Amino acid sequence: MSDALIRRMKRQIIKAAHSAGEWHVPSAYSVLDLIWVLYNRVMRIDPKHPNDLTMDRFILSKGHASLALYSVLTEKGYFPQEYFNTFCKYDAPMAGHPDCNKVPGVEASTGSLGHGLPMAVGIAMGSKIRRITNRIFCLVGDGECNEGTIWEAALLAAHHKLSNLCCIIDYNHSTDRALQMGDLAAKFKSFGWEAITIDGHNHDEIYRALSYIHNNKPLVVIAETIKGKGVKCMENEPAWHHRAPNNEELKAILEELL
Amino acid sequence: MRKQFVNTVESQLRNDKRIVLLLGDIGVFGFRNAFKEFSDRVFNIGILEPATVSLASGLAKTGLIPIIHTIAPFLIERSFEQIKIDFGYQCLGGNFIGVGASYDYASLGCTHHCPADIGLLQNIPGMEIVVPGTGVEFDALFKESYDDGHPTYFRLSERENSVSQAVKFGKANVLKKGSLATVVAVGPVLEGVLAATEDLDVGLLYYTTVAPFDYATLCGNLTNPAKVLLIEPFYSGSLASEIYMSTKLKPLILDSIGVPREFLTHYGHAEDHDSAVGLTAKNIRERLEGLINA
Numbered sequence: 001m002s003d004a005l006i007r008r009m010k011r012q013i014i015k016a017a018h019s020a021g022e023w024h025v026p027s028a029y030s031v032l033d034l035i036w037v038l039y040n041r042v043m044r045i046d047p048k049h050p051n052d053l054t055m056d057r058f059i060l061s062k063g064h065a066s067l068a069l070y071s072v073l074t075e076k077g078y079f080p081q082e083y084f085n086t087f088c089k090y091d092a093p094m095a096g097h098p099d100c101n102k103v104p105g106v107e108a109s110t111g112s113l114g115h116g117l118p119m120a121v122g123i124a125m126g127s128k129i130r131r132i133t134n135r136i137f138c139l140v141g142d143g144e145c146n147e148g149t150i151w152e153a154a155l156l157a158a159h160h161k162l163s164n165l166c167c168i169i170d171y172n173h174s175t176d177r178a179l180q181m182g183d184l185a186a187k188f189k190s191f192g193w194e195a196i197t198i199d200g201h202n203h204d205e206i207y208r209a210l211s212y213i214h215n216n217k218p219l220v221v222i223a224e225t226i227k228g229k230g231v232k233c234m235e236n237e238p239a240w241h242h243r244a245p246n247n248e249e250l251k252a253i254l255e256e257l258l
Numbered sequence: 259m260r261k262q263f264v265n266t267v268e269s270q271l272r273n274d275k276r277i278v279l280l281l282g283d284i285g286v287f288g289f290r291n292a293f294k295e296f297s298d299r300v301f302n303i304g305i306l307e308p309a310t311v312s313l314a315s316g317l318a319k320t321g322l323i324p325i326i327h328t329i330a331p332f333l334i335e336r337s338f339e340q341i342k343i344d345f346g347y348q349c350l351g352g353n354f355i356g357v358g359a360s361y362d363y364a365s366l367g368c369t370h371h372c373p374a375d376i377g378l379l380q381n382i383p384g385m386e387i388v389v390p391g392t393g394v395e396f397d398a399l400f401k402e403s404y405d406d407g408h409p410t411y412f413r414l415s416e417r418e419n420s421v422s423q424a425v426k427f428g429k430a431n432v433l434k435k436g437s438l439a440t441v442v443a444v445g446p447v448l449e450g451v452l453a454a455t456e457d458l459d460v461g462l463l464y465y466t467t468v469a470p471f472d473y474a475t476l477c478g479n480l481t482n483p484a485k486v487l488l489i490e491p492f493y494s495g496s497l498a499s500e501i502y503m504s505t506k507l508k509p510l511i512l513d514s515i516g517v518p519r520e521f522l523t524h525y526g527h528a529e530d531h532d533s534a535v536g537l538t539a540k541n542i543r544e545r546l547e548g549l550i551n552a
Contacts, residue, residue, distance in 0.1 A: 053320055053321060100348060101348070101349060107319070108319070108348070109343065109347055109348050111343075112339060112343050114308075115312050115340065115343060115344055117312075118308075118309040118310075118312035118313045118316070119312045119313065119315055119316040119319070119344060120316060121309070121312075121313050121316060122312065122313035122314060122315060122316020122317045122318075122319070122320075122324075123316040123317075123319050123320055124316070125313065125316070125317060126278075126316060126317040126319065126320030126321070126322050127320055129278065129298055129299060129317075129320075129322065130320055130321065130322070132320070148308070149308050149309045149312065149340075152306040152308065152309030152310075153309050153312070153313070155304070155306070156303070156304070156306070156309060156313065159304075
């Protein structure tokens with residue numbers, strides 16, 4: 001059931017990218033399992049009241065993977081499927097990077113890397129100040145971990161003992177060609193976080209890691225993932241990073257995802 | 259002004275439980291009582307300004323009202339993208355209170371000067387910019403605007419005018435009407451401007467809110483032809499486009515005195531730099547007479 005659903009969502013994503021003529025499909029496929037399990041099995045959500053501050057909250061810091069988030073949000077009922085018909089159009093609510101003032105359920109307007117995690121730290125601190133007992137999740141990319149603000153946020157979260165904060169790292173190694181991040185779990189542990197490493201496409205592992213209770217410390221889940229997961233021509237292939245399929249490629253990919 | 263800043267913020271912390279104060283490891287001694295009284299809402303967050311600004315936007319997303327305080331270049335120039343996206347684009351409210359202004363820390367050199375702050379922040383739609391001339395004015399302007407849902411920058415300076423005006427957020431004060439020219443003075447430069455214009459038949463407008471700019475007051479106080487002397491305690495000409503837009507296509511002769519757009523490589527005191535850049539009563543008078551005769 002879950003496999004079939006993920007494939008269906010991937011089909012929706014590739015069709016939207018094809019229709020818009022662009023966008024980051026492999027990044028979306030890299031994180032889709034993580035976001036789906038998070039919304040479907042872990043977070044307390046209320047799609048009819050997306051601005052309810054007492055619910056759990058999620059920031060997609062690597063905003064270019066927006067299609068995965070949109071797909072999960074529509075599947076959970078935040079907005080109708082029809083939103084996909086206008087993806088990236090001039091007047092559309094949904095575009096290449098998520099906009100919290102346009103798309104129900106989108107927590108933060110991201111796209112500039114390195115902003116989401118410190119913002120999540122602020123939400124986690126704010127929840128504590130307001131005595132709201134919710135959990136704050138934030139998904140960042142491994143390339144995004146090059147940014148200094150990620151490590152500034154890591155320092156702050158540990159210092160303030162934000163046990164309501166969980167950072168998920170989409171470790172698809174796309175940044176290895178530029179700046180290798182090495183043992184990210186060890187790095188976060190040295191900053192005072194708890195760290196768990198998982199297969200970022202295994203739903204049971206994702207669920208167990210994201211459900212883990214961590215007291216007095218923030219939690220980082222290092223998710224080993226494959227960029228473009230599920231489509232052979234796309235997997236770990238840099239040429240696909242920011243492009244849409246042509247008609248022939250779309251047909252082949254849709255068949256592969258059946 | 260800094261003492262009043264502490265008093266104002268402490269009083270608002272008491273009155274409004276939504277306020278959270280984040281200090282970039284400065285002002286810690288000044289706020290020592292606030293740390294005790296509001297221990298869950300006052301933080302010495304550390305020296306990591308970009309993350310602090312993003313963090314503050316996260317606080318705003320939980321319904322709180324953040325105040326971020328540190329030295330101007332680190333608050334504004336280093337964190338510009340965070341202010342632009344996390345506050346500006348996301349339409350979140352917060353308060354950015356910078357100290358140091360253009361060259362209060364004259365002897366610390368270029369790293370601690372910030373004459374570019376106003377010009378930069380004008381590029382963020384919805385950003386409010388306040389340049390009080392005294393501590394009393396800061397108190398009034400802060401209380402009026404701190405929770406209005408916009409990001410607001412308060413540019414504090416060690417320099418103060420000796421007399422406070424009855425300022426209102428978003429409104430210029432008409433201190434004098436005149437027929438030969440209009441002088442626009444911003445914040446702490448007023449003292450010298452008053453001395454320079456005392457016996458001249460010129461209009462004098464005093465601005466403490468520069469964004470949103472009060473176009474109507476300037477438009478209603480222009481001479482014919484419009485002659486405007488703009489006196490700014492930051493990069494010269496930062497408000498020139500606001501002056502032009504106020505004239506509504508009337509001919510305009512504009513002169514401005516402010517910090518020249520070059521690195522200030524000398525040290526000394528702020529007064530030394532005022533003299534060097536021409537922010538003195540004598541120079542203002544000379545330039546004004548030149549404008550009147552133009």
